[in-house]
Amino acid sequence: MSKIALITGATAGIGEACAHVFAREGYNLILTGRREDRLNKVASYLNDKYNVEVTAMSFDVRNRAEVIENLNELPAEWKNVDVLVNNAGLSQGLDPIQKGDIDDWETMIDTNIKGLLYVSKVVSNWMIDNGKGHIINLGSIAGKEVYPNGNVYCATKHAVDALNKGMRADLLPFGIRVTAVHPGAVETEFSEVRFKGDRERAKKVYDGFEPLIAQDIAETIWFVASRPAHVNINDLVIMPTAQATATNIFRH
Template sequence: MAKIALITGATSGIGEACAHLFAREHYNLVLTGRREDRLEKLAKKLNTKYNVEVAVSAFDVRDREQVITNLEALPAKWKKVNVLINNAGLSQGLDPIQNGSLDDWDTMIDTNVKGLLYVSKVVANWMIDNKQGHIVNIGSIAGKEVYANGNVYCATKHAVDALNKGMRIDLLPHGIKVSAIHPGAVETEFSEVRFKGDKERAKKVYEGFDPLVADDIAETIWFVVSRPAHVNINDMIVMPTAQANAGTIFRK
């Protein structure tokens, strides 16, 4: 019987890359995200290319009732989740704390922290019932360091770091693995979202060096997930060669 991976934020970037990689490795998939048209298009592509089964569930992780209702509505066979990839997350704005947007703060906290919690609570209980599972939380170098104007985004990713450690402890008696991947600069839609569609400003973030791409992180996640049963990688930071820490990038 094929294993199942549930991926949040699967409509683009790291989530979409993970969907392709896990399908390639013969996992059936539960794909979630806000943009149903993208999910359906991706599901069709994966089914055709890799001959895997794909279930689609469109909802916003910020909405607790949507999360619970949509996940619990999945047929029983889809609740045998082997791997949960908590990928849904974003950054909004890049302002000093005194100028920050309250709406941006709410969006980041509700998505990056509360959304991750809502999904994890549902799926962790499935895993406990199934007596197996692996949760992979996508953090950030912003969860290890704080950089200028990163304030609330950094706070949310520090929360992910703490929650990852807490999950590891709480789920230990149930034999459920828990891991966090903390990327540095990855060129995806991330900066476009942060700068609210300003593509020119987003492009400048990655000028002068070779950033990571979504496939790099998907491959890292696969490495973590594919370790032997007795091995759990708790925490991993992944950087482009040109980046030393959150604020130090060598640009040519």
């Protein structure tokens, strides 16, 4: 039977790119996302192009009941997940702490930390029962350092970094691999979401240098997942050549 990858936030950006790469490599897919129309289009395209089975599940990882209900309703054969890519995540706003929007804080905390936990809780137990598995958590350079006005987003990604290490330790006796991939600047919908649809402001984030693209991260995630079973890449930071730190970018 083909291997199975479960990818959250698969409607765009890194999640969608991961879906393409794992489908290309012959994995059957469980794809989750909030935008049902886009999710179904991605699923249909990958099924047609790569002749793999794709299950699309539209729910918000912030909603614990939806996560548990949708995942537990999967048929038994679909719970034999080999790779979980915890990709769903976002940033909202870019304000100093004293001016931050509390609703933005809640959205980031609920998505980036709690959503990752809800999905991991269910799927890690499947992996323990199956005696195998690999959890890949999408972090960020914001999980390794902080930058002005990034306060709560940086805090959530620092939490992902810590949770990745905790998962690695807790799941060690079960032979389950755990990896964090921490990208620097990647041109996806990330900045557009952060700036709440302001495309002009989002575009300026990437002016004057060549950022990473979603495919770069997806291929890196595939590399991590495709190592032999005795090899675990604990932690990986990937940056554009033009970026040294979160705030040090060489622009032409």
